[in-house]
Amino acid sequence: MKFINYLKSIQDVRIFPMVSLFIFTAIFAVVLVYAMKASKQYINQAKQIPLGDEKEC
Amino acid sequence: MQLERFSYDNKIVKWFATATIVWGVVGFLAGLLIALQLAFPALNFDWAPTTFGRMRPVHTNAVIFAFVGNGIFMGVYYSLQRLVKARLFSDLLSKIHFWGWQLIIVFGALSLWMGYTTGKEYAELEWPLDIAITLIWVVFGVNMFGTILKRREGHLYVAIWFYIATWVTVAMLHIVNSIELPIEFMKSYSWYAGVQDALVQWWYGHNAVAFFLTTPYLGLMYYFLPKAANRPVYSYRLSIIHFWALIFIYIWAGPHHLLYTALPDWAQSLGVVFSVMLIAPSWGGMINGLLTLRGAWDRVREDAVLKFMVVAITAYGMATFEGPMLSLKNVNAISHFSDWTIAHVHVGALGWNGFLTFAVLYWLIPRLWRTELYSKSLANAHFWLGTLGIVFYAVPMYWAGFTQALNWKTFTPEGQLQYSFLDTVNMIAPMYMLRSLGGLLYLTGAILMVVNIWKTVARGNFQENEEAEAPALVKVEAHKGEHWHRFIERKPLQMLFWSLVMVAIGGAIEMIPTFLVKENIPTISAVKPYTPLELHGRDIYISEGCYTCHSQMVRPFRDEVVRYGEYSKAGEFVYDHPFQWGSKRTGPDLARVGGKYPNSWHFNHMYQPTSTSPKSIMPRYTWLLTTGIDIMRTPKMIKGMQILGVPYESGYHNRANSDLDVQAKAIAADLTKEKEIRQIMEFEGVKDLTYTKMVALIAYLQRIGTDIKTVSADAKPIH
Numbered sequence: 001m002k003f004i005n006y007l008k009s010i011q012d013v014r015i016f017p018m019v020s021l022f023i024f025t026a027i028f029a030v031v032l033v034y035a036m037k038a039s040k041q042y043i044n045q046a047k048q049i050p051l052g053d054e055k056e057c
Numbered sequence: 058m059q060l061e062r063f064s065y066d067n068k069i070v071k072w073f074a075t076a077t078i079v080w081g082v083v084g085f086l087a088g089l090l091i092a093l094q095l096a097f098p099a100l101n102f103d104w105a106p107t108t109f110g111r112m113r114p115v116h117t118n119a120v121i122f123a124f125v126g127n128g129i130f131m132g133v134y135y136s137l138q139r140l141v142k143a144r145l146f147s148d149l150l151s152k153i154h155f156w157g158w159q160l161i162i163v164f165g166a167l168s169l170w171m172g173y174t175t176g177k178e179y180a181e182l183e184w185p186l187d188i189a190i191t192l193i194w195v196v197f198g199v200n201m202f203g204t205i206l207k208r209r210e211g212h213l214y215v216a217i218w219f220y221i222a223t224w225v226t227v228a229m230l231h232i233v234n235s236i237e238l239p240i241e242f243m244k245s246y247s248w249y250a251g252v253q254d255a256l257v258q259w260w261y262g263h264n265a266v267a268f269f270l271t272t273p274y275l276g277l278m279y280y281f282l283p284k285a286a287n288r289p290v291y292s293y294r295l296s297i298i299h300f301w302a303l304i305f306i307y308i309w310a311g312p313h314h315l316l317y318t319a320l321p322d323w324a325q326s327l328g329v330v331f332s333v334m335l336i337a338p339s340w341g342g343m344i345n346g347l348l349t350l351r352g353a354w355d356r357v358r359e360d361a362v363l364k365f366m367v368v369a370i371t372a373y374g375m376a377t378f379e380g381p382m383l384s385l386k387n388v389n390a391i392s393h394f395s396d397w398t399i400a401h402v403h404v405g406a407l408g409w410n411g412f413l414t415f416a417v418l419y420w421l422i423p424r425l426w427r428t429e430l431y432s433k434s435l436a437n438a439h440f441w442l443g444t445l446g447i448v449f450y451a452v453p454m455y456w457a458g459f460t461q462a463l464n465w466k467t468f469t470p471e472g473q474l475q476y477s478f479l480d481t482v483n484m485i486a487p488m489y490m491l492r493s494l495g496g497l498l499y500l501t502g503a504i505l506m507v508v509n510i511w512k513t514v515a516r517g518n519f520q521e522n523e524e525a526e527a528p529a530l531v532k533v534e535a536h537k538g539e540h541w542h543r544f545i546e547r548k549p550l551q552m553l554f555w556s557l558v559m560v561a562i563g564g565a566i567e568m569i570p571t572f573l574v575k576e577n578i579p580t581i582s583a584v585k586p587y588t589p590l591e592l593h594g595r596d597i598y599i600s601e602g603c604y605t606c607h608s609q610m611v612r613p614f615r616d617e618v619v620r621y622g623e624y625s626k627a628g629e630f631v632y633d634h635p636f637q638w639g640s641k642r643t644g645p646d647l648a649r650v651g652g653k654y655p656n657s658w659h660f661n662h663m664y665q666p667t668s669t670s671p672k673s674i675m676p677r678y679t680w681l682l683t684t685g686i687d688i689m690r691t692p693k694m695i696k697g698m699q700i701l702g703v704p705y706e707s708g709y710h711n712r713a714n715s716d717l718d719v720q721a722k723a724i725a726a727d728l729t730k731e732k733e734i735r736q737i738m739e740f741e742g743v744k745d746l747t748y749t750k751m752v753a754l755i756a757y758l759q760r761i762g763t764d765i766k767t768v769s770a771d772a773k774p775i776h
Contacts, residue, residue: 020566031301035294047289049214050280
């Protein structure tokens, strides 16, 4: 018997893939907007952190 | 602003660097040995601890948790102090962390050699060691967060985000996958069974690759690559997207290890979709890494550190492109269970993890010892040997994978399978030899590195505490209009929380339906719990690592059904704690081996595989004849299984050994009917076979897959 038969017996199982897609899209969109809108000053400051943290030998 | 004076702890970095090098060489040696064993089975030495089944987990655990693990701690402890401008939180915790981890490695290796294993890939260590890992991981976490909390730098650089996500996710994965029922010291059964166990295991296995081999190393890349290239990362914005997208997507992709198995289609498809999506963040990271070198490519020609880094990042790109391709069902139908997977894994392991580790070591050691690297040409020789090693490893394995998988599926015009399984193995033997050459080249390169570093250290002057100064951190107050992400970032514990939320969502959505299914699976009435003797046999099967070469999962393909028998059903595995589906077929599938051969065949095959299967590469298991099962353990095994939900009658543990007796005597009597077997017994000085491991294992093998043979007439392919 196909496994899908067992899954069908779970109430509202079809919501799972939809929820997954929605959560992913939402999070990705939020991160994308944030990264694009982050201030240039912060970005430049942050990316310099590893450099100049010690005296080069 | 007043500067605060403090010092960085270099000693702990030195310790972890030393451990990385030592365990690296050990892990590569173990890898070379098991590679050679497949080409020359005599190298199993007819001795239990050195057989492939026990050595393979030693190799994987050594390279993943000992080599890469120590590499992570070395890189994190060096970079974190400098990124937050603070000494590590506690010297004592650092020491406990170091010695605890090394003890776990040593006892882990010893226990695997002695045959103590849970039988779950990359999580083989038994429960006392699982607890020790958890404790030491907590020590690492406290030390890391303690350091971050006392920082003198306002921003948390992106590398630290990767470290935090690594810590929290590995903790979650390790705990969830290691839930097991101890029945005695060094013996436990997985809490989950069959399909659920498979799903949890590969959710763990896949994400161990993601969060132990990838995210911490991406953190190291984001720190050490800009240092080595002496320029900032190409795009910090891209690194933000890279981080969140990667940790969010990775966690969903585990089921791609279980395509065409008895796992629900729904979960399989989800795994595929997210695997394909993974290309985007992975390549975002790779491009970010390679473009960081823009304008510095002239230095790549001379600087061994940058050379290693370029190949590492390229290997990362190749492996993360190939991974999603392998998760497509039509590709996976060919690649799965074959050497293609081994090739894929090693491009990542040798290229990405190995080469990035070497780059960090070559960069770090001269700085810690305040001197120049002893020999640039030795480092360059290492680079070329290592690169050639990867090529000589990967190409033959791809070739072997394609060849064998296609041969498995080849039919004659009359509709018969063209090749026996053994034919397909013998055809790729030359590839196994070439692959060993690749491993040897890689190991030789690593030994050159040991010499180079030894000489560098000898002429250097190690600085245990490196003086530094920085202004104290001014408490940053939230201000109106600031970005919400700054709010998360200012508070590292919030970073931890949100990372956990990200990874927990994927895990939960993926697993909950499959666990709900448990209540909905109509148990196949023909599937019965194992007999006590079969349970003992199963424990031996696990202990000897049979799963490292044999799968127990017939996929619904024509060739597999013809070769092995009825395809596997989810309901068949409900009493399998742990599941033993395996991930590689160096030997044939065993899901329907029960009843296929007489008991004497199994005896002869285990005693001397080439006697029944000429040219077989399986090791001999002579000690199964001379060692016995521990029948005192039987009641504990039955009680344990009852707790896990296996429906033995109540009080059965008291009667189990009498049933065991009857079954064992019957098999022993059947075996001793054969003159050949009596001769072997005489030669080995064995008078009675009844309680030998051999008989128990035969009982188990004869049981596998027989439950539904009587009902197979109703079964129809699911694809």
